[in-house]
Amino acid sequence: MGIDKPAGTGDDDAWASDKDLYDLDVWMARHSKPIAGGAVTWSLPPDNVVRDGGHLAELISMLEAGGLGVAQRGSRWAKAVHIAGDGEPAAYIVEVHVGEATDFSQRVFRGLRSSDYPQRPVGAGRFHDVEVFDATTSASIVWSFLHVGLPVGYISRRLDEV
Secondary structure (H helix, E strand, C coil): CCCCCCCCCCCCCCCCCHHHHHHHHHHHHHHCCCCCCCCEEECCCCCEEECCHHHHHHHHHCCCCCCEEEEEECCEEEEEEECCCCCCCCCEEEEEECCCCCCCCEEEEECCCHHHCCCCCCCCCCCCHHHCECHHHHHHHHHHHHHCCCCCCEEEEECCCC
């Protein structure tokens, strides 16, 4: 899905201010209709029905270091990956997929526009702070994505662009 940009704005996303994008995000969240789908299931154990966002946060928090779990509702799915090493505080990344054949997995991060994603750091750091979440925030993002879309203040970026 793309947004038509006003003529002469170039390839960047500077055609709208951060406030404009935030206001649009809020408006869309208020006016979004739930996405059809049915029950949310979790991959561990397979087809485990998720009661609510709190239950999903519990399931995500049980992932071991390096582990991942997938929540699915209809054709949409989201993956939480425990990225912290042994002895480090739990930390997760979230990737989403709308379930269309032409879709590509997308990494979720805090921001209003795709250009808010910082340049990949040089050195040991694999992830930016804007894409790392705790289990509760990860569950909130996943639950929202599966039901209406990403929460206000979050955006996704194709994994081949990360």
